Structures are given as structure tokens and as C-alpha cells.
Amino acid sequence: MELHGIFPYLVSPLDERGRVRADVLARLVRHLIDCGVHGLSPLGSTGEAPYLSPAQREAVVAATIAAADGRVPVVPAVTAFATAEAVAEAQRYRRAGAAALVVNLQRYFPLDRAAVRDFYRAVAAEVDCPLVLYANPALTGVDLTPDLLAELADLPNVRYFKDATGSTGRILSVLERTGGRLRAFAASAHVPLLVLQLGGVGWMAGPACLLPRECVRLYDLAVAGRWQEAWALQRRLWRLNEVFQRHALAACVKAGLQLQGWEVGAPLPPQRPLGADALAEVRAALAAAAGEPA
Amino acid sequence: MELHGIFPYLVSPLDERGRVRADVLARLVRHLIDCGVHGLSPLGSTGEAPYLSPAQREAVVAATIAAADGRVPVVPAVTAFATAEAVAEAQRYRRAGAAALVVNLQRYFPLDRAAVRDFYRAVAAEVDCPLVLYANPALTGVDLTPDLLAELADLPNVRYFKDATGSTGRILSVLERTGGRLRAFAASAHVPLLVLQLGGVGWMAGPACLLPRECVRLYDLAVAGRWQEAWALQRRLWRLNEVFQRHALAACVKAGLQLQGWEVGAPLPPQRPLGADALAEVRAALAAAAGEPA
Amino acid sequence: MELHGIFPYLVSPLDERGRVRADVLARLVRHLIDCGVHGLSPLGSTGEAPYLSPAQREAVVAATIAAADGRVPVVPAVTAFATAEAVAEAQRYRRAGAAALVVNLQRYFPLDRAAVRDFYRAVAAEVDCPLVLYANPALTGVDLTPDLLAELADLPNVRYFKDATGSTGRILSVLERTGGRLRAFAASAHVPLLVLQLGGVGWMAGPACLLPRECVRLYDLAVAGRWQEAWALQRRLWRLNEVFQRHALAACVKAGLQLQGWEVGAPLPPQRPLGADALAEVRAALAAAAGEPA
Amino acid sequence: MELHGIFPYLVSPLDERGRVRADVLARLVRHLIDCGVHGLSPLGSTGEAPYLSPAQREAVVAATIAAADGRVPVVPAVTAFATAEAVAEAQRYRRAGAAALVVNLQRYFPLDRAAVRDFYRAVAAEVDCPLVLYANPALTGVDLTPDLLAELADLPNVRYFKDATGSTGRILSVLERTGGRLRAFAASAHVPLLVLQLGGVGWMAGPACLLPRECVRLYDLAVAGRWQEAWALQRRLWRLNEVFQRHALAACVKAGLQLQGWEVGAPLPPQRPLGADALAEVRAALAAAAGEPA
Secondary structure (H helix, E strand, O other): OOOOEEEEEOOOOEOOOOOEOHHHHHHHHHHHHHOOOOOEEOOOHHHOHHHOOHHHHHHHHHHHHHHHOOOOOEOOEEEEOOHHHHHHHHHHHHHHOOOOEEEEEOOOOOOOHHHHHHHHHHHHHHOOOOEEEEEOHHHHOOOOOHHHHHHHOOOOOEEEEEEOOOEHHHHHHHHHHOOOOOEEEEOOOOOHHHHHHOOOOEEEEOHHHHOHHHHHHHHHHHHOOOHHHHHHHHHHHHHHHHHHHHOOHHHHHHHHHHHOOOOOOOOOOOOOOOOHHHHHHHHHHHHHHOOOOO | OOOOEEEEEOOOOEOOOOOEOHHHHHHHHHHHHHOOOOOEEOOOHHHOHHHOOHHHHHHHHHHHHHHHOOOOOEOOEEEEOOHHHHHHHHHHHHHOOOOOEEEEEOOOOOOOHHHHHHHHHHHHHHOOOOEEEEEOHHHHOOOOOHHHHHHHOOOOOEEEEEEOOOEHHHHHHHHHHOOOOOEEEEOOOOOHHHHHHOOOOEEEEOHHHHOHHHHHHHHHHHHOOOHHHHHHHHHHHHHHHHHHHHOOHHHHHHHHHHHOOOOOOOOOOOOOOOOHHHHHHHHHHHHHHOOOOO | OOOOEEEEEOOOOEOOOOOEOHHHHHHHHHHHHHOOOOOEEOOOHHHOHHHOOHHHHHHHHHHHHHHHOOOOOEOOEEEEOOHHHHHHHHHHHHHOOOOOEEEEEOOOOOOOHHHHHHHHHHHHHHOOOOEEEEEOHHHHOOOOOHHHHHHHOOOOOEEEEEEOOOEHHHHHHHHHHOOOOOEEEEOOOOOHHHHHHOOOOEEEEOHHHHOHHHHHHHHHHHHOOOHHHHHHHHHHHHHHHHHHHHOOHHHHHHHHHHHOOOOOOOOOOOOOOOOHHHHHHHHHHHHHHOOOOO | OOOOEEEEEOOOOEOOOOOEOHHHHHHHHHHHHHOOOOOEEOOOHHHOHHHOOHHHHHHHHHHHHHHHOOOOOEOOEEEEOOHHHHHHHHHHHHHOOOOOEEEEEOOOOOOOHHHHHHHHHHHHHHOOOOEEEEEOHHHHOOOOOHHHHHHHOOOOOEEEEEEOOOEHHHHHHHHHHOOOOOEEEEOOOOOHHHHHHOOOOEEEEOHHHHOHHHHHHHHHHHHOOOHHHHHHHHHHHHHHHHHHHHOOHHHHHHHHHHHOOOOOOOOOOOOOOOOHHHHHHHHHHHHHHOOOOO
């Protein structure tokens, strides 16, 4: 199986007592699949994994997989400091039915390149599904440079990477060094259509929760080589990415979903809900995107 | 009760299967108390909390409190991303017998000042013991500026702070702005004796695991106003702090304890044990400190 | 006149006594024009302006303009801390025959957004030619965010920007916010072809000194919409950009030119010439690019 | 001659046409000497050297030396990107009568440790007076680590260093590694009295322009070992340092001098004068310091 296309990074809706709202999540999952998304990624950055207990994380993954019901692949993100924790979590999600895994290493004490490499090797050795290596140094303190990604691409189940630095040239560097063996997913810091033009296979990110049809259409237009229409759409969608870059990601996506009527709750404290100005920016960006007639 | 003096930041010894080696930890705890330390702080940075599961963290705290047996206060560190997690953990440690708590907020998504303040307010409201607010922006991504600390000092159980930035003037700023209401503990990035000269009440850090007698003596000399002897000792001890600044903290303390015969194991992966050069630096720094005749 | 196309960022060749080697520079200029470049930019980052005295800077500009002899526009870069220095330098270069100017603000003390805006406004008011605003926060400490560029785009002669951050999405943001009024030049941290696909008008940078024909061909293919050939060429060229990102820019370009037989000398001390490994990388990257049959 | 004591970092007063106001500077110099300062440092950070032309820099140094009239040593700061520029400037200031020189390397392209070392070696070899090596990585991009300072301390005229990082332990590290051969000056980011307690020989910085008597008294009390009085004074003075850390240095010192009636003008554009709030902070900090009865 090859992963490709639009993978919304799901939010994690909790009630006031900290219980996962599986009902809300299930409805959101079915809605997104109905809109044509190609897969789902719970517990990615948007999913606030560092703010969840192990039990909450498992409940989110289980609810997603149950609601997806085999219609699209579910690719949860493993976010961890310790190798042992990452391996255990990866195995749990895999047993729960994950098709593949995003793997996101966090740093407390500084890690040299060999330590980062060893972490990914250990996880890759202990799970039997494709892995998406996730580089988001601004949030995790760990960078996956093109050199390191090229080295890790030798592992048979290291198959994809997602770069969140916004430096689009890094994606070209990885594709060149790995002869295309490592495939790229866009993150919202990049212009997704540029990543697709570079040969990327899809886009994993929060905005697709809010604009699933438009994101799927962007991907379809790119695959069809209808670049002019694709660019017109991309330009309308970009404004939402800009909002996400200015404000905290989970707060933005949860706020946008609430504007759309989804009871996903606030970002988990001490994160704060968006203020009025930022909320207005989200609303305006969603309206701008809806200029799309398709 | 007023916290004061030398609080070793304990390591977290695990066996190969990830079980806390309570026996090793208990012997180390009794040894440190026998050497005169004034308290113990499990799960501080040196304790690798982000690399431990909730159950492992609890086992470390329980073993420390049991071994301390009421001879000195035990002040575990709560290290968390989410407010709810911090509150729950703080309450658990308090019920287990913690005399006070170090509180250390980690960041994934950016937090504004109000968010950091709300986090500490929430924790302070939900536990009934003194708190040590811990600023270590290099490791956590969260800074506690003098302004923010001054604001939080109004909470009745916010009583101490520990600054790990190395900017010693910040400590003076906090002391001045709070009229001394917030009391300072040195971290290893500072020259502890300078912090004591500024009016600090003690030193919480990893080196005291390796050199407990010397650290206690430094504190005693400062309290007695025997500054000349204190400075002679401080200069010998400083070299160990320098090693700690160059290399990862937990790796250094665990390596040093192993050199001294303590079976505390390696730092938790993906952290790597010190290389040969760094190990030689630790050995040399310990030897330099042992030049102390007292 | 509209600036467009390939503008090599020229090196500044000095002899051992610090005199500008106008003869070498003139031959290089004529060679580059013969290769088809659309303009020339002396004193850009590659030109080591911060390492030159005012007199050396003027000599570089004068030699370039003389050698270009009106065949292509010369667009020197003004690099300055002080507004007064920037204005005076801009006026001098303009009088010397500059067709337009790159303007690059450096920071010593922190500058707020209003200060940066005032700087650019002052320069724009005092010279009568088009300006290229240059954002290179890693080298100068000053960022020109899309918000600030959009604000400055109201000035009649602020017509172009060059972004060196590598975050390609920023370029789209500026184009969107200014309705295309501000036109984009790629820098080497971006994949130039992606910038052209976004609507960028050219590429200003050091690699074009070394591979002028290939860079011009890349631009021509893009303008002709021959994207498949353009991408094949871009992939071969990208490796040189990668080398430039790993090593100091001026050292790389001077080393590459020396490999090609140009006596441009070493980068100015305390910069050091490339070491043997880096030099081998430059040589390999040039060879990779030369795989181009065209 | 040994440098020691309080060295105000002088401002550079210019008139509207950019001419150095030698009259204002001369009066300020005489006033400061009358207040007991031990030396004067023109063109240090406070002196805005990066914002001045070579001719303006020379005029500032000449006016300072003339006004000092041999009563105290004048120690201008050389601030440069290029080795050749630093050497030439150092030689000019030396010929003009400088007793010693502060040397401050700026970075445009990244410099490795060997490049920084070579720069300082070259300057030290070409001038015959004592040098104060200045580490201010936040403003210059160049760090002088304790390791590098220890290496450079072998040069006969490298005699002093000034550390502006605020990490007071670094000063102890340098003193320890050089066996005290390299002597320390405090910068305003440190608590000057702590640096004196560590064995530092003085304080070079902007606040001494505004509070020369108080700064001299602080030094005298420290030399006399009257620490209790010294600390009472230090605490009153610290508030001014805090203001300097929050706002741009030259803007603060020029604003404070203007409050005191000195016509030193505004900071050089694009720097902006302090806003009303910051100005109120300066005024309050000066008043707090004046609580000093001595």
C-alpha cells in the first residue's frame, strides 16, 4: 500500500472531565471521509498528543480507527521523548489497526545525530508498518536534516517524511539524495501545491479538517496536471495556512471546527483559545477559501 | 518549614526492562542523607522525567520518600505539558509524602505569558504545599521572566524559584522585585556561591549527587560567612559544573555515579552514554574537586 | 524598465594590498554578460560588502558598471546599519550609474518593526530608482516579514523583494498581499524554479557566477513553459545550492571561480578559504551541473 | 599600566548634519573624570560604532582623547567585520593616543572558531597596547567562549576580557582556565558587584555615563571590602541595568543623558528614541539610584 493524498491531522476532542469525546470524533471522521480525504492522522501536532495521557491517546486512536471502519488508512502519530515509549506506543497503535505511523521525536536533553538516528532505527525495527518521519524542529527541538533522512531511508519501512520547517528546498534535497525512495508529505508551513510539483505524494495537516473538499480538490487537480486551476485554488487556501503560522495550531483548528459547528472543545490548557482577533482571521480565511465555486 | 541548603537532583536508575531499581535508589538516598544533604529532589532534570512513564515516575518518588524516611524533605519535580497532568501529578506526589514540589512547564505549541501564568496558578491552587518554580527555557521552551515570577509570587504557596539560565542578574532582579518573598535556589548553570551571596537559600542540582559532602560544606561555609574558604572550595567544584554545561546532564551524573560504583545504569535512550572524552572530563572534574582536604 | 532574469551576485576580487582587481572583475562581468545573464548585482552577500571599506565598495560598483557598458542593468546592493549611510551609499551608486538597488539593512541593536519600516521609507524617498528589498535575517538580524513588505509596497519605487529565508511560502504570501505589485526574486536558499512557478521574475544569487549559462537556460525554459526540461536542469543545479547552504557563501563562490581559473582571491579575512572537503563538494556540484548537455 | 575601575562607555553625540559634537562630548568627558571614573571607552556598544562612518569614529576618539587630556586612560572600541579594517582602525586609534583597545568582532557570514582566533591574533600582532576582548554574541553574532579566550590569553597583549552574555559563571571559567592572567571587566548584563567578587577588575558600560559617582563608589566599596555597603548600593543601581536589558542600549543612555541636560541627541536612525514608557522607566531607575545618600 502506498500512502498518498490528503490526510487531515485530527483534533482530539475532550469533555470537561478529560474524557475523549468519541462521538464527536467519529462524526468528524465520517464527515471527512465522505468529503474524500485519503486517510486520517490522529495525534499529529493538531491532535495535541503531548497534552494527553497514554490512555487518552489510545482512546483517540481507537475511536478514529473504529469510525474510519476500513474506508481509509489511519496513520496515528507517535510523539515521544524516550525510545521505549515510542516503541511501545507504536506497537499499541499498530495492534489497534494503524495502517502506518507518523513518528515524531521530542527532545529534552540535547541529542546528537547518532542519538536521533538510533531512535528512528529502534522504532523502525520494532514495528512492521510504513513510517512517516516527521521533522518539526520548532516544536520538538529535533531536526531531521536531509543527510539524516537519507541515511534512515535505507531502513525498509522508512518510506515517507513530512517536513514542517517551511524550507521547501529541503524536500527537494531529500528526494534527490534518496532517489525518490523517501516520499514527501507537505506540512502546512509549505505551499502544498509546490510540494506536489516537486513530486510529493500528499499533504498531512490540520487545515484539511476545516476544508476537506477543497484540499482533496487541490490534490486531484495536481494529480490531473490541471495546474492553472490548482494554483487558483491554492492561492485561496493559502490564507488559512498563514493564519496557522501566526497562531498556535491546535487552537486554530479547534476554533475553526467550532465555527463550523463541531463540538471539539478548546485547546487543552495551559493553551488558551484563540482571542477575538485571531478568531476573526480564521473566519476570514475560511470565507476566502469558500470563494471556491467547485 | 523553610527549604534551604543542598538538594541533589536524583537520577532515576532503571533496569534493562524499565523497572525502577528502588534498591539502588534507596542506597543512594541514604548515602546522600548521611553526607548531610538538606533535602532530595527526584525527577528534576537529572531524573529524566520526560523519559519516564507515569508509573515509573511514581515509583521513583515512592522509593525516594521511603528511603528518606522523614530524615530530610523530599521535593519531587513535576514536569508536564498539560495543566491537568501537572495538577494530577502534583497531587499524587503530595499524597505520597512530598514536602514541596518543583514545577516545570514544558512547551509544545507556543504559550504566551498569560498561558504560563495560568498554568502555575492552577497548580498552586490545587496543591497545599510550597512550590519551587523552575525556569529552564533551554530545555523546556518556557521562560519564567523576573516580571512573571514577581506576578506569581503573590500566590501564597509560590515560595521559591530556581533559575537555570545562567544569567545571575535575573536572580537579583527577582529578589528585588519580590522584596525577597520569592527565595532563590541556584542551578548548576550559575556559580552557586554567587547565588548564596545574593541571598539564595540553596542549590538544587545534579552535581550534589556526586559530591554531596563538598556541596554541603560549600553551603555551610557560606552560611558561616567564611567566604574565603568557600571560594577556594567553589573554584574546585566549578569544573564539574562546566562539564555539565558541555554535555547532557543526566548522562554526566549517571556516568559520574557509575564511576563511583553506583549501578544507576545509562541515560535512557535515545540519549547516549557519555563518550570516552566526556567521561575523562567527568573523572578529571571529580578528581579536581577531591583536592578539597576537608 | 522591469528587472527580470538571472542576476549573478558578483564577488569582490581584491589583491593582497586590498585594492579592487578591476581587471579581473571586468573580465568576469563581460564573460557573464556573454553567457546571457540579464543583469549584475555587485556587493550582494556574495560581494562581501560588510568586509569592504566605502572606497572599496565604490570601486567595485564603478568597475562593474564600466565593464557592463550598458549591456545589462547593474543593481548594486546597499548594506548598512545606519539610515544615513544607506542613503548616501544609494545616492553614490545611483550617480555612478546603477539601474536599481538592492537594499539590505543590518542590525546591531534590536530594531522594532517601525524602525525597519522607517529605514526603508527613508531610502526609498531619497533615491529615484527601483529598489529590491532584501530579507536575510540569518545574516543581518533583520527580518522583512510579509506584513512589513506589504506595507512598504505602497512606496512607488519599492518594486521587488528578495527573500533568503528559504521559506518558499513567504514568497506566495507577499505576492498575494501585494496583488503582485511587489515582484519576487529567488535567493539560493529557495529552489529557483519553484519561485518562478510562483510568479517570481528571476534569481539573484551567487551560483550564477559559476554557472551562468545553466542559470540563464533555467530561466528561459521556465519562461517558455518547458517545465519538464526545466525541472531536469533544476535538479542538476540544486546540488550547488546545497553546498552554498552548508558553507559560507562568499568562500564557496570565490573557490568555485578559482577552480574555473578566475583570479578572484580568497574570501576576506577573518573568513577562511574553503577546506579540502568543502572544495571537493563545490567541484562535485559543478560537475553534476555540467551533466547538462545544452 | 593596569586597567581597572569604572570605564563609562561613551555615547557619540552628532548634530543634525552628522557632525560629531566635540563640544558636548568634551564637557561630558570632563564631567565624568571629575566624578572619578578610572577611564573612558568611546565607541563601545553605547557609542553606536556600527552606525558611524570611519571619519565620525575617528572624530569621536580624537575628541575624547583631547578632552581627557591624559587624566585617565582612553580605551576606544574597535568594532569590525574584516581583519584588515580592525587592524587599520586599531592602529589609527593607537596613534591618536589610545591607552588600550576593546576589540569587538562582528559576523556576517558564519565564522568557525579558527577564524575568530585568527582575527584576534592578527589584531594583537599589529598593535602594541593591551587589548580587551569583547564577547557580545547577541549583538555581534560572535561568541568568545572560555575555551577560546583561554587560547587567546597566550598572546602577550591580550590582557582583559569583557563578557556581555550575562552568564556570570563564564567569567569564573575564564579566570580559572587562564590562572587569572586574563582579567575580567563586567558588562551591564552582569551584576557588577558579583564580577568584582569573582576577582573582576572593573566595569565597562553605559550606566556609568549616567551615574558616574555611584558607579565609582560601588567600585571603591568593593576594593575596600565594605561589602554590605556595596550591596546596598548595588541593589539600588541594578534597576538601571534592568532597564538597559529591556530596551536598546544607546537609546537608553542617550535618553538618560538628555534627562540630565546633556545635548547628546537621539540614537542614530533607524534606531528610534525611547518611547514614553521606556523613558519613564529610565527616569524611575535614575531616581531609585539617587536614593544613595553618599
